[in-house]
Amino acid sequence: MHIEGNIIAGEFDPERNEFSLQRVKHFYTESTIKETQLESLYQYLKKHENEQDGQIITLYDQMPLRLTQSEVKQLIMDLQRIYPFYH
Template sequence: MFVKGNIIAGEFDSTINEFSLQKVKNFETESILNEDQLNNIYHYLKKHQYEDDGQIITLYDQMLVRLEQDEVNQLISDLETVISMYH
């Protein structure tokens, strides 16, 4: 099932219970995330969601992507959608 959020987009495969992350903001990427990995990202962002400076994430371990505070909140919402699909 294709998931398109405000910050991320990708494909959730319910047969193997994995999310294939394909887009972050306007950047194309390809990462496979299992439930534990998504939960770790989600809990980290929830813990730091009210920091004024936002967050910086990396793609391909080299490209920095800045998320403003409102984008962090949007990403949290996107992650909640994907997390609800795991069984």
């Protein structure tokens, strides 16, 4: 199932119970997110969602990508949308 969020987009595979991340903002990537990883990322972002400086995430463990406070909130909403698909 294809999921198009505000910050991320990708495919959820119910048989493998994982989300294949294909886009972050306007950058294309290929990464797999398991339920525990999504939960950890969600909890971290919820703790820091009100920080005015936003957050920095990395793609491929080497390319920093800045998220504004507003984009962090949008990413949280994207993750909330994906989470119910896990079983």
